[in-house]
Amino acid sequence: MFVHPHGSNWMGSGKDISTIFNLMPPLGILSIAAYLESHGILTEIIDCYGTALTGTALAEDILSRSPDAVAFSCTTSSFLEGYGIAELLKEKRPSLPIIFGGAHACSVGPPLLEMFPAIDYLVLGEGELTLLELSTAGFTGAEKIPGVACRSTNGTTASSVRELIRNLDDLPFPAYHRLPDFPRRYNLPLFSYPTAPNTSVISSRGCPYHCSYCDRSVFSQGFRFNSPEYIVEHLAFLHRDFGIRHVFFYDDLFTFDRKRIARFCELKEKKRLPVTYNCIARLEHVDAELLELLKRSGCWQVNFGIESGDPEVIRKHRKFYGLDEVQTKLRLVRKSGMRVKGLFMIGLPGETEESILRTIDYALKLPLDEINVTKFTPFPGAPVYRDIREHGEFFEEWPLMNCMNFVFIPKGMSKPQLEDLYNQFIRRFYRRHRIHVGYAKMLWKSPHSIAHFLRNLPEILRFEMKQKW
Incomplete structure (x- = not known):
């Protein structure tokens, strides 16, 4: 069990x-x-x-x-x-x-x-x-x-360390049938998909990068992946047995192996499989040719981990990528006809009010359709965890360590200050005319999201009443 x-x-x-x-x-x-x-x-x-x-x-x-x-x-x-x-x-x-x-x-x-x-x-x-x-x-x-x-x-x-599974194609497709309410009970983030039913898929394990905040304790630092043929059959199985029409590839590095993705796009397009998808990509992997392949094979949205708009903060925590180049790459995605989502983080060690405001101003200049802002959480398996208390106050309450609570407060900052900046980030991004127009288009681009939103409107209004937007 x-x-x-x-x-x-x-x-x-x-x-x-x-x-x-x-x-x-x-x-x-x-x-x-x-x-x-x-x-x-x-x-x-x-x-x-x-x-x-x-x-x-x-x-x-x-x-x-x-x-x-x-x-x-x-x-x-x-x-x-x-x-x-x-x-x-x-x-x-x-x-x-x-x-x-x-x-x-x-x-x-x-x-x-x-x-x-x-x-x-x-x-x-x-x-x-x-x-x-x-x-x-x-x-x-x-x-x-x-x-x-x-x-x-x-x-x-x-006991001794378990060797990693070399060929992930040896594994059967996940036992979705063991979930009584699948896929009805499960849903991707609101307005991040064109059709339903939808679900998430993972087609690789591990990551060769060394970001300070990432926990690699389960799958290690290597990178292993399913073959393009396996992925296409996986999508066909989901569509045939559960009626799935859209998936989110939740891999950290879906586009890491270019040959794999090119072959996947080719096979999926050839099979005319009626399943669209989202994926997460790193900016250094993206160019016009790859984006064209993704779009032709049914990619609807690409997510990018941008994290911060302050160069010094980025250098401390992940592989640096020029902030000007980020905007160029994101415009390529938009030009190809796909939506763009930016993933940000607030409260990293070394951040100040000035650096967070810099991130907010930077995000507003980017051609993003939506954002996700998490509250930095130092998980036990992440490199930053080892000396986290040297960089600020850490309240290690496990039930609150879900990226939705500020359990770490950088030196020189306070929790109310971080909460105010977080709310300011959300408010300033989403209360803009361009974003409102984008969501208005979801009436026909993502009708299921609209229906789901309206069904749960009472809960949304109760939530809004509790916030200090």
């Missing part, structure tokens, strides 16, 4: 508006479940985003299905909620094996076993092969299985 905990409600009360308008299926769990099922092991999945059950009622529902083991996949913000469920399970059935994996388990590692006694095993790294071997061994001899941390007579111990 796989469990995907919900995590902290960032609004404090009422519905979490972020999940009303942006909810992706738990692809990591789905991939592991599909792999186990391909080897004859029955799996079930409880995605807590898709059930009203919580606490004791949820634990009782899990136990009523008589699982042989329960595996939790947790981010930092959802870990304590997941552990609370695990404790309830252990109280009622002490012999039930409890396994934790995911980003938080991989980044913190064996110390979690010392602090949280209801956990029996940690899966460190990719979970497909490790969970298969752990399951077929009947959860015995775990210390000999690569990629596992467990308790022994000498305390907690971690």
Whole structure:
């Protein structure tokens, strides 16, 4: 039994508006479940985003299905909620094996076993092969299985490191069928797609870059990917079995391997597959020729991680890319007929009010259709985490570490100051005539978004009342 905990409600009360308008299926769990099922092991999945059950009622529902083991996949913000469920399970059935994996388990590692006694095993790294071997061994001899941390007579111990899966095409398509409400319950960010149903896809693992704020503890620094043929078949499967009409390639580096993407575009266009898509790209990979390929093969929107408009801040945290060149590349995307989304971050170590205002002014000059602004969060697996307290105040409250709360305050700044700048960023960008016109066009470009927006208008208005825009 796989469990995907919900995590902290960032609004404090009422519905979490972020999940009303942006909810992706738990692809990591789905991939592991599909792999186990391909080897004859029955799996079930409880995605807590898709059930009203919580606490004791949820634990009782899990136990009523008589699982042989329960595996939790947790981010930092959802870990304590997941552990609370695990404790309830252990109280009622002490012999039930409890396994934790995911980003938080991989980044913190064996110390979690010392602090949280209801956990029996940690899966460190990719979970497909490790969970298969752990399951077929009947959860015995775990210390000999690569990629596992467990308790022994000498305390907690971690086995050898699990080798990465070399050929991702060997993995079956994710077990979407194990989600009772897929694809109805799941939806990409509002106004970021032309059609529905839609979903997210990951076609690669790892990243060779070294950004200070990125956690690579699960998939490491390498870069592995599905072949173009596999990706096209994956999209065909989603369209045929679930009616999917649009996907978001959630890969950090979808365009990293140019030959792969060129071949994918060629195959998809040739197959006339009626599935459009969004992707994330790095600016240094983009040129007019590649953009033409993307557009012809059905790409609707390209997202770029811009992060900051202050050159000194960028140099401290990621590979530098000239700010003037950013504007040139974004204009190429717009010229090709695709939408452009910019991804920014506020509250990075070394930032000041002046540098954040510089970022806001810079973003307003860029040819962006929309933005996403996250609140910098130093996750345990990120390089910046090691000395984060030297750069400001860090309130390490795991449930709040979801990029929607300022848990880190750079030196010389305050939390109210950061909140004001964040709200100013959102307000100044979205309350412009050009942006209003762009969203008006969504009446025919993204009709499902409009309908979804109107259905949830009461929640939006309640949210607006709480904000100090």
